[in-house]
Amino acid sequence: MLNVPTLRQWRYLVTLAEIRHFGRAAEACFVTQSTLSAGIQELETQLNAALVDRTKRKVVLTPLGETLAGRARELLREAEEMVLLAQAAGAPLTGPLRLGVIPTISPFLLPGVLPSLRRKFPDLRLFLREDLTGRLVDQLQAGKLDLLLIALPFETGAIDTMPLFDDAFLLACRSDHALAGRGSIRLADLAESNLLLLEDGHCLRDHALAACQLPPSPRRDGFAATSLHTLVQMVDNGLGVTLLPKLALDAGILRGTDVITRPLAGAAGGAGAARQIGLAWRRGTQRAGEFRLFGDALLAAVQQTASASDKTEKA
Incomplete structure (x- = not known):
């Protein structure tokens, strides 16, 4: 032996x-x-x-x-x-769960849904790691993370994904910008505008370009931002226009600025130009069922938060 x-x-x-x-x-x-x-x-x-x-x-x-x-x-x-x-067999989603989240999702989504998740899974110990998608995928594959909350599509290799919901892009510009007076924005207008984007490495940059059918390197005058908040400040200072996800807009990222948004033409409400928010985990993991349960609960919390926000706006 x-x-x-x-x-x-x-x-x-x-x-x-x-x-x-x-x-x-x-x-x-x-x-x-x-x-x-x-x-x-x-x-x-x-x-x-x-x-x-x-x-x-x-x-x-x-x-x-x-x-x-x-x-x-x-x-x-x-x-x-x-x-x-073995722990999940007795009660699913108990104990530690190491969740990686990208910075263009984490501050805009998690504050609204975590309270609901804590109520539903009181024994879940959620450890959060915020980083760019590529590095999160590497940590997932190395076993340092269990689950990712990222924007799709992304070339992830031997990883399974669970799409949750679409997050539409809208044009953001100052209220005195030439495009501000239009009801909707044509994609051709973006190609002619000084489009500001996040710097290379942020998947939101690639998703925005792909969703709006723009070339990989639109005219940006050499400027790029490292966060959506910085991007908004650049637009507010009249440096150009940008594309923002609805998730960030609903979280109030434009509050206190002179920046407004306009839908993109070609789809109702600009819904056709969107990224997809979803979960990702290692292919073949025995916890796939548990992760799908987490995804269902997360989506329910998102919908509940959106419904409560709509009621507040109507009131």
Whole structure:
């Protein structure tokens, strides 16, 4: 019978592979440096193979060590999912859930829906990570995140998605801009305008260009913003026009500015020019059913928030 290494030993190797420092890896594993070092040596003895080259300046894994660290990362992820699956069998969406959210969704959607989610799943411990889509996908694949709330479409690789709702784009400009007097904006008008966008790396930039059938590099005079709030301030200062998602508009991003919005022609209310908000998780995960339940609850909370907002406006 094989003498199989423990999950703890594999975690030592994975952590060392990620941090490349014995002292800091030990801290991350909540053990002493001597304990982690001894655990790695025991692992090498059991496998009868060198996994780590120890030098005074840095830690270097051998080719076999790199390969086994990658496989061990998958093993640890599966072990964690087995525990979470057992917990969910008794009560779904209990315990920790690490959710990655992009910055063009997080501040505009989450404040309105989190209270409802907490009431529905009181034992859920939701940990939030805000970052750009590409980095969130990398963290998902590495097992550092469980679930993503992102804008689709996005080339995600071996990931399953659950579309939730469409988020329409509207043109935003100052009230004294030439386009402000029009009832709706033609896509051709955007190509001739000084269109301000988020900087490269933000998927909202790509979605806006694709939805409005604009070229990848419209005229922007070299200006780009790192957030929607900065983009709005640039428009408010007369630097150009932009495209904003309805999600941000409903959250009051234009409050206190002289910026107005106009729908895009070609579809009722500009609904044809939109991004799709959805969830994403690793393909093959045993928690897919649980994540779909979370998606259903999230969509219900969004609809409830929208309904309450409509009633307030009519009142």
